Amino acid sequence: AVNAAKVSGKGQVKVFSPGLLHSESSLDSFEHQLSQAASRGELVVHYQPIVSLTDLHCTGAEALVRWQHPERGLLFPGDFVALAESSNTILTMGAFVLRQACADAATWPKARRGVPLTVEVNVSARELENEHFVDSVLMSLKDSGLSPTCLVLELTESVVLESGAAMDRLETLAAHGIRIALDDFGTGYSSLVALRSLPISVVKLDASFVAGALRNPVDYIVVESTVHMSTKLGIKTIAEGVETPDQQQLLAQMGADAAQGYLYCRGLPVEQFLEWLETQSAS
Numbered sequence: 001a002v003n004a005a006k007v008s009g010k011g012q013v014k015v016f017s018p019g020l021l022h023s024e025s026s027l028d029s030f031e032h033q034l035s036q037a038a039s040r041g042e043l044v045v046h047y048q049p050i051v052s053l054t055d056l057h058c059t060g061a062e063a064l065v066r067w068q069h070p071e072r073g074l075l076f077p078g079d080f081v082a083l084a085e086s087s088n089t090i091l092t093m094g095a096f097v098l099r100q101a102c103a104d105a106a107t108w109p110k111a112r113r114g115v116p117l118t119v120e121v122n123v124s125a126r127e128l129e130n131e132h133f134v135d136s137v138l139m140s141l142k143d144s145g146l147s148p149t150c151l152v153l154e155l156t157e158s159v160v161l162e163s164g165a166a167m168d169r170l171e172t173l174a175a176h177g178i179r180i181a182l183d184d185f186g187t188g189y190s191s192l193v194a195l196r197s198l199p200i201s202v203v204k205l206d207a208s209f210v211a212g213a214l215r216n217p218v219d220y221i222v223v224e225s226t227v228h229m230s231t232k233l234g235i236k237t238i239a240e241g242v243e244t245p246d247q248q249q250l251l252a253q254m255g256a257d258a259a260q261g262y263l264y265c266r267g268l269p270v271e272q273f274l275e276w277l278e279t280q281s282a283s
């Protein structure tokens with residue numbers, strides 16, 4: 001529902017809804033197309049910059065998958081990721097995004113003061129439950145030459161606490177120097193347990209709290225407390241969905257480390273992301 005209408009690369013609005021889907025074709029065939037999307041070269045990875053709230057310089061980017069559908073145009077994750085997650089299609093898709101993100105990030109220039117940019121990749125529960133996940137991550141790093149310290153894996157809280165094997169995989173990845181981020185922090189029922197039981201290095205404050213922080217006291221207090229708690233735990237905080245200078249100022253004042261949102265930039269194809277980086281370092 002959130003992604004009911006999206007602006008495509010050419011600036012046209014592509015309307016996509018489950019209703020439309022049913023009238024045009026069966027769900028089966030959409031699902032089949034999705035299962036073929038990676039091998040047909042229809043998946044694209046866009047990058048959304050993450051900036052330091054200390055100096056507003058880019059520190060890295062989040063990899064966000066898009067599907068260049070042959071008839072429907074550019075589709076966003078809200079249109080297809082849940083469906084991919086309902087089958088093993090998410091494994092193919094996830095592996096593609098991971099390989100592409102590592103390959104792209106390995107070529108990125110260093111940020112200010114010579115610090116390498118990081119790339120953040122979203123990981124679904126089903127991927128973490130798969131026994132080949134660790135190998136797949138390590139192979140993506142090896143083949144691309146990207147340093148493990150440049151890779152951040154983003155998990156949502158609900159993903160995580162299902163099985164001991166999944167938790168062991170996270171420990172193994174963390175031992176290799178890969179960082180783990182808790183995505184959409186505050187929206188899951190198990191945020192605090194996850195902090196206790198997993199090797200979390202980064203907390204991504206959910207956009208809904210960022211949006212609410214200047215409007216209502218509960219959101220304000222949740223954001224402020226999360227930042228304080230994370231700081232004390234040595235965990236980095238990234239605020240998601242920062243859209244206004246007021247939000248940026250509040251987050252910086254509260255001590256959040258970094259921000260991501262339309263105030264800075266949307267997710268962009270890799271060439272445009274690199275152009276954006278250049279304009280940033282020029283200014």
Ligand code: C2E
Nearest residue numbers: 064065076077081097122123124241242243260261262267
């Ligand atoms: P997420 O990981 O929380 O990613 C942030 C989402 O917020 C992205 O939506 C991004 O475009 C959007 N966003 C960024 N800044 C702003 C802002 O200032 N305002 C608003 N309103 N939105 C903003 P997107 O790209 O549609 O992705 C949606 C979700 O799909 C992601 O949420 C993530 O959970 C999932 N996703 C994306 N790529 C992948 C992937 O490769 N694998 C998996 N498993 N999930 C993915």
Ligand code: MG
Nearest residue numbers: 062122154183
């Ligand atoms: Mg994410």
Ligand code: MG
Nearest residue numbers: 183184204240
């Ligand atoms: Mg998020």
Ligand code: MG
Nearest residue numbers: 184206207240
């Ligand atoms: Mg989110």
